[in-house]
Amino acid sequence: MTESKVLIENLLQKLSEVKTFADLTQLTTSFFLKLLQAKAGAFFLYQPHIKSLQAIYHMGFDSLPPQHLHFLPFRGSLSGKALAQKQIALHKIKETTDNSLFAPALDFLRQERITFALYLPLYFYDKPLATINLYFLKKPQRIDFKLLNNISQMTSLALGSLKELERKQRELKAQNLSLKKLRQKNFLLNFVLAKNSLFTCLYFTKQKTFFPEQNWIEHFSSLASFSLEQFFNFIHKAEQEEVKKQVLSFLASEKTELTIEYRVKVKKYWYWVQESWLKESKEKIILLRKDTTKEKHYTITAQLLSSLITQFKPEVSLEDYLYRIYEEINRHLKSKNFFVALVDENKDKLIFPVFIDEKDKIYEIKNISNPQTQSLALVVIRRQKPLFLKEEHKKILQEKGVLGWVGTSSKIWIGVPLIVQNKAIGALVIQDYEDPEYFTVKELKILKSISHYVALIIEHKKNLEHIHHTQKKLDVAISGGKVGLWERNLSTGKLTINQEYAQMLGYTKEELEQLKDPFWDLLHPEDTSKIIANDSKLLKGETSFSETEVRLKAKDGTWRWILSRTVLGEISEDNKPLTLVGTHIDIHKLKEAEKKEQELQQKLFQKQKLESLATLSTGIAHDFNNLLQILSNNLKKLSKELPKYHKNLDYLLQTCLRGQNLVKQIFNFLAEEKEKFILFNLSQQIEKSLDMFQELIPREITLQREIEPDLYLLGDPSLIEHALFNLLKNSKEVLSSNGLIKVKLSAQEDKVLLQVEDNGPGIPPEIQNKIFDPFFTTKAIGQGSGLGLASVYGIVKKHGGNISLHSRPGEGTTFILSFQLASGLQEPANFKQSWNQPAFTRQPLILVVEDESMILEVTREFLEEHNFKVLTAQNGKEAVEMVPKHPHLDLVLLDLGLPELRGEEVVEKIKNLNFQGKILPTSGYLNHPFAQNPQQYGLAGFMGKPYDLDQLLQNIYQVLQT
Numbered sequence: 001m002t003e004s005k006v007l008i009e010n011l012l013q014k015l016s017e018v019k020t021f022a023d024l025t026q027l028t029t030s031f032f033l034k035l036l037q038a039k040a041g042a043f044f045l046y047q048p049h050i051k052s053l054q055a056i057y058h059m060g061f062d063s064l065p066p067q068h069l070h071f072l073p074f075r076g077s078l079s080g081k082a083l084a085q086k087q088i089a090l091h092k093i094k095e096t097t098d099n100s101l102f103a104p105a106l107d108f109l110r111q112e113r114i115t116f117a118l119y120l121p122l123y124f125y126d127k128p129l130a131t132i133n134l135y136f137l138k139k140p141q142r143i144d145f146k147l148l149n150n151i152s153q154m155t156s157l158a159l160g161s162l163k164e165l166e167r168k169q170r171e172l173k174a175q176n177l178s179l180k181k182l183r184q185k186n187f188l189l190n191f192v193l194a195k196n197s198l199f200t201c202l203y204f205t206k207q208k209t210f211f212p213e214q215n216w217i218e219h220f221s222s223l224a225s226f227s228l229e230q231f232f233n234f235i236h237k238a239e240q241e242e243v244k245k246q247v248l249s250f251l252a253s254e255k256t257e258l259t260i261e262y263r264v265k266v267k268k269y270w271y272w273v274q275e276s277w278l279k280e281s282k283e284k285i286i287l288l289r290k291d292t293t294k295e296k297h298y299t300i301t302a303q304l305l306s307s308l309i310t311q312f313k314p315e316v317s318l319e320d321y322l323y324r325i326y327e328e329i330n331r332h333l334k335s336k337n338f339f340v341a342l343v344d345e346n347k348d349k350l351i352f353p354v355f356i357d358e359k360d361k362i363y364e365i366k367n368i369s370n371p372q373t374q375s376l377a378l379v380v381i382r383r384q385k386p387l388f389l390k391e392e393h394k395k396i397l398q399e400k401g402v403l404g405w406v407g408t409s410s411k412i413w414i415g416v417p418l419i420v421q422n423k424a425i426g427a428l429v430i431q432d433y434e435d436p437e438y439f440t441v442k443e444l445k446i447l448k449s450i451s452h453y454v455a456l457i458i459e460h461k462k463n464l465e466h467i468h469h470t471q472k473k474l475d476v477a478i479s480g481g482k483v484g485l486w487e488r489n490l491s492t493g494k495l496t497i498n499q500e501y502a503q504m505l506g507y508t509k510e511e512l513e514q515l516k517d518p519f520w521d522l523l524h525p526e527d528t529s530k531i532i533a534n535d536s537k538l539l540k541g542e543t544s545f546s547e548t549e550v551r552l553k554a555k556d557g558t559w560r561w562i563l564s565r566t567v568l569g570e571i572s573e574d575n576k577p578l579t580l581v582g583t584h585i586d587i588h589k590l591k592e593a594e595k596k597e598q599e600l601q602q603k604l605f606q607k608q609k610l611e612s613l614a615t616l617s618t619g620i621a622h623d624f625n626n627l628l629q630i631l632s633n634n635l636k637k638l639s640k641e642l643p644k645y646h647k648n649l650d651y652l653l654q655t656c657l658r659g660q661n662l663v664k665q666i667f668n669f670l671a672e673e674k675e676k677f678i679l680f681n682l683s684q685q686i687e688k689s690l691d692m693f694q695e696l697i698p699r700e701i702t703l704q705r706e707i708e709p710d711l712y713l714l715g716d717p718s719l720i721e722h723a724l725f726n727l728l729k730n731s732k733e734v735l736s737s738n739g740l741i742k743v744k745l746s747a748q749e750d751k752v753l754l755q756v757e758d759n760g761p762g763i764p765p766e767i768q769n770k771i772f773d774p775f776f777t778t779k780a781i782g783q784g785s786g787l788g789l790a791s792v793y794g795i796v797k798k799h800g801g802n803i804s805l806h807s808r809p810g811e812g813t814t815f816i817l818s819f820q821l822a823s824g825l826q827e828p829a830n831f832k833q834s835w836n837q838p839a840f841t842r843q844p845l846i847l848v849v850e851d852e853s854m855i856l857e858v859t860r861e862f863l864e865e866h867n868f869k870v871l872t873a874q875n876g877k878e879a880v881e882m883v884p885k886h887p888h889l890d891l892v893l894l895d896l897g898l899p900e901l902r903g904e905e906v907v908e909k910i911k912n913l914n915f916q917g918k919i920l921p922t923s924g925y926l927n928h929p930f931a932q933n934p935q936q937y938g939l940a941g942f943m944g945k946p947y948d949l950d951q952l953l954q955n956i957y958q959v960l961q962t
Contacts, residue, residue, distance in 0.1 A: 007035050008151070009314040015158050024162055025057045028155050029132055032120065033060060036143070038134040040112065044072060044079050046128045053079050053131065060135070061112055069105055077105060079131045082119035088148055089119045092139070113137055120152045124160025125449075141570065150460060154309065157453050161306040164298075201287040203228075203277075205251065210287070219291065220266050236263035236270055237435065238334035250277060261292070269440050272296035297442050300332045301449045308453050318461045322354040325454065333443055335430040337410065340418075341377040342426035342458070343368065350377060350426075359433055360407040375406045380415040380427040388444050389413045390436045411436040416447045418455035425455060484562075484584030486519070487569060490577060495519055504562070504586040506555035524551035524559055531564070538566060539577060549587065561591040677799075679822055682713040682720065682752065686745050689721045693728050701732060701739040708746045712822040715799045723795040724754070726788045727815050731758035734813075747821055754817040763807040771805070838961050845888055846956070847871045849879040849906070850895045859893070862949050868956075876901025880909045889917050890960060891940075896923040896930070904930075911938060918959050922947065 011031045018024045025043045033041040040060030044053035053072040058065060074080040082089040093109050093116065109117065116136040122129045132152075199219055201212040208228045216222055223230070232244050239262040250258040258277040263270040272295075276288040307328040311321060326338045339355040350365040367373050380387050389397075391411050410431040418426040428451055432438035484501030488494070495518055502509045505522065512518040523531065527550040534546035545567045551559040562584050569579030690705055697703060713720070724743075731741045735758060744755040763771065772793040796803045796817055807813040846868050850856040853874065860870045871886065873879040876898040883889060892910060896903025907919060918940040921930050931942045940959040943952060 004035055007031060011151075012154075012312055012314055015154075015309050015312075018158075018162075021159070021162050021166055022056070024159055025130075028159070029057055029059060032132055032134055036118065036134055036136075036140055038118070038140070039114065039137050040135045042133045042135075043130060044133065045130045046074070046083065048128075051075070053077065053083070063112070065108060066104070069108060072105060074128075078117065079119055079133055083121040083123070083128045083131050086121055086123060088121070088145055088152070090140075090143070091117050091119070093117060109135060116140065118143070120148065122152060122156040122159060124156055124163075129156060129160055129163075139573070150456060153453075153456055154460075157305055158309045161302050161309065164302040165306060197290060199289045199291070201289065203285040203287060205283050205285065216289065220264065220271070220289075234264050236265070236334075236438075238438075239263060247277075255279075261296075265437070268437065269442075270437070293442070297446055301446050304328055304332060304446070304450045305453060308450065308457055312457055312461070314464065318458065318465060319353045321457070321461060326354055326356055329430070329447075333430065333439075333446070335432070335439075337431045337433065339429050340426060340458075341365075341381070341429065342418075343381065343424070350375070357407075363406060365406060376413060376415060377427045377429060380417050380429075381424045384417045384419060384424045386416045386444055386448050387414070388441060392436075408433065412439050414439055414444050414447060416444070416451040418451055418458060420455045420459045425459060428454060482586060486582055486584065488519075488580045490579060493517070501584055504584065505552055505560060511555075519552075522552040524553070527551055535566060535580070538568065538580075549591075560586065561588045563587045677715045678717075679712055679714050680717045681710065682754075683707050683709050683711045683745060685717050685720060686724065686743070686754070689724050690743060693725065697732050697741075700737045701735050701741060704740065704742045706742070706744040706746075711745060711747055711752050713752060713799070713819055714822045715819070719795045719798070723792045723817070724756070726792050727756040730788065731756065731760060731813070734758070734760035750821050752819050752821045754819070755814060756817075757812065757814040759812040762809040762811055763805070763813055764809060768805060768807065772803075838957055840960070842888075843867060843869050844890045844960055845869045845871065845886060846891045846893060847873065847879065847882060847886070847889055848893045849873045849876070849898065850893075851875060851898050852895075855895075859949075859952075862953075863956075866953060875899050876903065876906040879906055880913075883910050883915055884913055889915070891917055891956065892919045893956075894919060894921045896921050896925065896928065907937070907939070918962075920955065920959055 011027070014027055015024075018027055025045075029041045029043045032038070038060070040058070042055055042058035042065075045056050046052075047054050050071075051074045053074060055065065055070045055072070072079055074084070078089065078091055093106060093114055112135070114135040114137065116139050118134040118136070118140065120132040120134070122131065132155075199213065199216040201210055201216050203210050210226050210228075210231060212220075212222050212224070217224065226234075228247075232240060232247075235243050243260055243262045246258065246260055256279045259275070260277075261272070261274050264273055265271075271291055272293045274290045274292045278286045278288065280286055308325065311324045311328070313321075316324075322340050329335055329338060337357050337359075339352050339357065341350045341352055344351050348367060348369050350368055352362050355362040365373065365375050365378065368378060376387065376389070389412070391409060394409060394413070410433050412435070413429070413431040415427050415429040417424045418428060428447060430439065430443070430447070482500055482504060484504055485498040486501055487496045489496075497509060497512060497518055499509045501518070502512045505512075515521045527548075530548050531550060534548050537543050538546045545565060547566075548564050550562055550564055552562050554560045564582060564584055566580055566582035568577045569581040570577075572578050686707055687705075690703065690707075694703055728741065728743075732739075735741070740759045742755070742757040744753075744757075746753050746755075771789050773790060792815075793803060796819075799819055801817060801819040803818070804816045805813070806816070846863060848856060848859050848863070848870055850859065850872075851874050856872055856874065860872055863870050871882060871889075873882055877900045879892070879894070879898075880901070883892070892915075894903060894906060898906065901909075903921060903923070907921070910919060919938075920940045920943060921934070922943040922945055923931070924945040925931075928942075930937055930939060931944060934940070934942045940962070941955060943955060
């Protein structure tokens, strides 16, 4: 809601509350001063008896106006000129050279540095009432003269009505005082009665007859005498019952005085009278009657006009307001039939927001632009003139084809047009269905007197409701769209904001208004230069608007992304910008989504790299594992034949197995496979890994260990060893002479902590949050893959653990791996190996299928040494042909990477031969589907290459015993 709109609604609200003329002058002067942002203002009341304007209120001047300026000549001042012409006038004081104008007033205004003055004339019933003068230091911007004219007319109505009511109150007070003195003194009665235009009549209670004086008979066309019943019949039926009730009650009581007011029939017209009944004795009553028709109609008009103002409140709808107007008209004119017809140009019809009628229901009149459409209300609207019709007049006009009407024909009908700026917007109508004399021309004049103000208020109310509706839609759009609005005054720097501006940052509007500047105080320092650069371009005219993404500090301390749009607001006469206006839109979620999208794109890119690496690695891994298998088989054979070198050969054999685990871990990392965990002694595994690593480090580096014994972990021993080796390897590479690596394994409550510490150069803070990212490395090209710490991180997370880093440049680095400590301190029985050969009823027959001749030969010799009968085949086709030839075949040890027939096809063909033995596949493809769930494919298990021959033997024992 704009500030001017709030001021107008406050004025309308207070107009109905102000009780005195003085308060009303102060209220209206202050209102126009604030509305137009003038420096000073003054209220001048027109005094017709001295032809001058009297200053009765002023505000905003630096010094008090001189005494001789309290009265301005009506025909010698700018104020009087505006009032005489009945037009709002704006004058530039410095350029005014008319010598006939009141020079001292102009001198005082120049002294106050006033350069422009605006004169608002107020007049009541075309009579000059007052002027409100507003004074400006510079020319006011964007004056809405139409709005000012409407508001000044409503102000005139309120001021005139209140002034008239005060005058009437003074008259009534004086009259009551006069009657009181009359009753007290009772002298010169005839003189006093004549002087006050009072008419006398005597009523004799026993005869129940009235005997009026001659002046009564002449003025009211009365009979020389008449009965009490005839007296009641003279009274207008709207007041008849009430007057009869009061009179009969008075006659039956001990009261000595009665005052009543009613309408009495005088020929064809109704006169308002005020009547006093004075009991001179029980038999004789004196009636003093005064004709108050003129005063009554004037008072009714003033009261109705006052009601128009007091009943007008911004929160009241147009329909409710018009119904209240009907209640006021009905209270004064006793009209039971009333309606207001308004023109709806969009739908080309008359609408009836208020329709009170004894006979008819509300109806519609459509196609009003068509001249053939007839109704009495349309006649009034089209002619823009009042219409007073009795039943006989309507019949005559209808027979002549001049007019027609809708609904039941009434005995008397009065309609007045509602006109705004020479355009009829509707009609106000009263009518009566029973008495053709119920209304007179005087009621028509009353309605005509108030019609202009009713029209003004209706039009203003419609505009207000349109503004409210538009504002509501705008507010809903702004609130629903969560758009913050702001305006900055470039001369003062003041920033004005709306509620949404504050709410998107978690504040209330009042909280932000307490800041020195609700924008600059919250702006992120890094965004200051962007705003200044974009606003500078806008102010220089290089662009029509600016748009900047900035961060503002929210109430919770976080930085929120805001899209700030700015355009030029008000422009001065010399084409210089006075204000900047703009919007704020919360784009924080959008920016977060963009960030996540970038992260997803990066992850997708990394995943594609990993997939490419996995595809490349698959073929290499198979061949590599076959080579390791050849090495491990021959090392196993040499270890038995050369016991002297058993320890050295065993190290070589363990290295082959570590190579297998390394390949397996690469596949697990690339494929993100879920591991099958076992319960193992972590303490023994760490000790064993450290023994092996000790052989790989130079003597200048010291390896210290502090291992708490018998700590168990549910996990994959080879993965844990791989993670430890990567950490140790990183420490070794950054250490030189006097290097130190400390490895500590300990339990803390339900956690087991593995700590690897070195005294190296440390890791720079700026890259500490990146070291676990895949492919991130600080090493030269060709010296590091960037997968080491990424694999460590992945292994720890797969085990449900956490990894933390503590490092400072020059102070070394510490990695701490935290895992859940496994319950139970005993290694499970099935974890230990059993080398006892089972008792077979016959010598088992095994078919070894392997395309690598060296692996095939060593495997055959090893199995034959352990009392197995062995058949061999070097391709899949040969293997399939051999199976049906040996019905007692117990096991097929099948390499999956075969020529001619793939391993999967060999398995399928052997199973189709109704083979009753077991199939145990082997392969260097560690991520083969058979490796994940061999039982699903009807297989006895899976052996990943390279495998230890003793492990192979144990698995064969288990398979054949199952």
